[in-house]
Amino acid sequence: MIQETIVITENAAGEPHVAPMGIHAAGDEFIILPFRPSTTLDNIIETKVATINYTDDVRVFAGCLTNHHDWVLEKAQKISGHTLQNTLAHCEVKLTHIDDDTVRPKLYCQAVHRVNHQPFAGFNRAQFSVLEAAILLSRIDRISPAKINTELEYLYIGFHKTAGVKEKQAWSWITHAIEQKLREKK
Ligand SMILES: Cc1cc2nc3c(=O)[nH]c(=O)nc-3n(C[C@H](O)[C@H](O)[C@H](O)COP(=O)(O)O)c2cc1C
Incomplete structure (x- = not known):
């Protein structure tokens, strides 16, 4: 199944980057598929980690594409990274391997830590x-x-x-x- 999520990565200097990504999820296995060129791709290759954030605040999705970037972030718990404050849930993942491609590489990741913060409030x-x-x-x-x-x-x-x-x-x-x-x- 593909889930529309917010993937947060950071570069080697620790600067966070927030991007909407439709990721493939199967249990504790995730595939993140960034189109080149991509800061998310560069950061994951550099640091080997990311957080996947499940939010129903669609302003984050819209804001990332329209230069409204005022999202409050918190430190991730088990990896060096960030999560969205007010996310419903998040999962901290580590890169296991890459299926490289000139257009859209596949980044295979494994969950290392999951947290539920708020209940799902229903579809809208x-x-x-x-x-x-x-x-x-x-x-x-x-x-x-x-x-x-x-x-x-x-x-x-x-x-x-x-x-x-x-x-x-x-x-x-x-x-x-x-x-x-x-x-x-x-
Ligand atoms: C719901 C949604 C899902 C998206 N899924 C992807 C995706 O799977 N791969 C991708 O490269 N861009 C995806 N995008 C577009 C990226 O978020 C956007 O192009 C972003 O700038 C990614 O590039 P970056 O890693 O350089 O930030 C999606 C956008 C939306 C709104």
Whole structure:
């Protein structure tokens, strides 16, 4: 199964880097698949560790793609790294091996420590809409403007009916960034 998570890595100087990543998860085994070039990739190769953060605050996903980076981090517990404050849960992982590729290497990781911080509060359609819109933004150069607008119109239905304050802020960051990129494309 692929889970949409926030992967936090750090470079050799200890500077953290926060990025949304869809990771493959099977028990204690994870595969992180960054497209080159990627700071996440460089950091994991350098330090051999990462944290996988499970959050329902979709502003973190939207913020990473739109330069809103004000997320409070905490020290990880068993590895040298950071976790998101207010995450529902996190898992600290170590790199076991790499299946290298010029486009999208596979980073095989093993869980070393898991912590549940807060209960899962249930599915929310607006959160789904924000995640899908964020993915559209991250692929904007490869998708036609007509398809982006059609997909946004559909995603807006569930968003509009169910969004709370966090989802509204995240949606606004993403849709403004998409509008700006589409204007630049013209
Ligand atoms: C829900 C979601 C899932 C994503 N999954 C991936 C992924 O699996 N691999 C990837 O390279 N980028 C993914 N992205 C896009 C990255 O987060 C974004 O391009 C980021 O800048 C990654 O590059 P970095 O490691 O240099 O930060 C995803 C974005 C979103 C919103």
